[in-house]
Amino acid sequence: xxxxxxxxxxxxxxxxxxxxxxxxxxxxxxxxxxxxxxxxxxxxxxxxxxxxxxxxxxxxxxxxxxxxxxxxxxxxxxxxxxxxxxxxxxxxxxxxxxxxxxxxxxxxxxxxxxxxxxxxxxxxxxxxxxxxxxxxxxxx
Amino acid sequence: xxxxxxxxxxxxxxxxxxxxxxxxxxxxxxxxxxxxxxxxxxxxxxxxxxxxxxxxxxxxxxxxxxxxxxxxxxxxxxxxxxxxxxxxxxxxxxxxxxxxxxxxxxxxxxxxxxxxxxxxxxxxxxxxxxxxxxxxxxxx
Numbered sequence: 629x630x631x632x633x634x635x636x637x638x639x640x641x642x643x644x645x646x647x648x649x650x651x652x653x654x655x656x657x658x659x660x661x662x663x664x665x666x667x668x669x670x671x672x673x674x675x676x677x678x679x680x681x682x683x684x685x686x687x688x689x690x691x692x693x694x695x696x697x698x699x700x701x702x703x704x705x706x707x708x709x710x711x712x713x714x715x716x717x718x719x720x721x722x723x724x725x726x727x728x729x730x731x732x733x734x735x736x737x738x739x740x741x742x743x744x745x746x747x748x749x750x751x752x753x754x755x756x757x758x759x760x761x762x763x764x765x766x767x768x
Numbered sequence: 769x770x771x772x773x774x775x776x777x778x779x780x781x782x783x784x785x786x787x788x789x790x791x792x793x794x795x796x797x798x799x800x801x802x803x804x805x806x807x808x809x810x811x812x813x814x815x816x817x818x819x820x821x822x823x824x825x826x827x828x829x830x831x832x833x834x835x836x837x838x839x840x841x842x843x844x845x846x847x848x849x850x851x852x853x854x855x856x857x858x859x860x861x862x863x864x865x866x867x868x869x870x871x872x873x874x875x876x877x878x879x880x881x882x883x884x885x886x887x888x889x890x891x892x893x894x895x896x897x898x899x900x901x902x903x904x905x906x907x908x
Contacts, residue, residue: 677841677849679834686830694819701817708859709817712852716868716876719848728856736856738880 633670636720644749646758647767651688654767656757661746663704663727664739665696668720676719693725695765700727703760714740773810776860784889786898787907791828794907796897801886803844803867804879805836808860816859833865835905840867843900854880
């Protein structure tokens with residue numbers, strides 16, 4: 629039986645959806661305090677850990693992570709990239725790719741559970757993210 | 769000029785060193801409240817982000833992460849694996865691989881900045897970790 633893939637409602641509540649790379653849906657956390665991107669690979673529901681991915685999917689996910697990391701550093705000037713698959717609250721496999729710099733709202737702590745309420749992204753900013761990333765990697 | 773590789777002193781202060789896989793030194797956080805492993809790839813000092821690794825090193829690092837994740841789930845019964853490259857405090861590239869379960873001292877929060885003081889590993893436990901992992905992947 630085919631099961632339609634759906635992004636976990638908690639992720640959709642917390643994030644804007646910017647599009648989909650070859651493997652993963654690309655989300656941006658609604659809190660504009662810092663650039664917090666999330667990749668949600670469209671894989672079977674039972675796959676909840678990185679090591680359970682097929683080798684080709686793992687390589688594609690790495691490449692998608694790297695595209696985001698380079699964009700955050702090269703275009704947005706992030707000083708450090710935080711990359712993490714956690715999933716204690718949302719079991720669906722997803723990978724955080726967060727651009728960090730001294731003086732951001734959580735520095736030097738982690739963002740998870742620590743990000744104070746912040747501004748929202750404007751529609752123009754959301755379009756800029758999606759447009760810039762689509763130039764680096766096909767984004768539907 | 770060749771520069772001798774050294775593990776960052778903060779990591780050595782926080783962790784036991786269990787050995788070295790083909791690419792990475794393997795550390796275990798001294799706090800035995802939960803199984804918190806750390807991989808420190810022996811790469812050039814300027815490499816501080818995952819995307820800067822050579823492709824072959826990236827694949828080896830993925831394989832080492834996966835060995836730890838499988839061990840934490842299959843042998844230690846972890847319900848969830850947290851995998852993260854953060855580096856806000858220690859710039860040297862290192863990857864956390866943490867076995868988590870409901871009821872552990874930080875659940876469902878993350879471990880970074882959240883782990884209360886806990887017991888220490890016994891010498892027997894340390895030997896058991898190193899011995900079990902050496903059976904899964906060559907560990908010098």
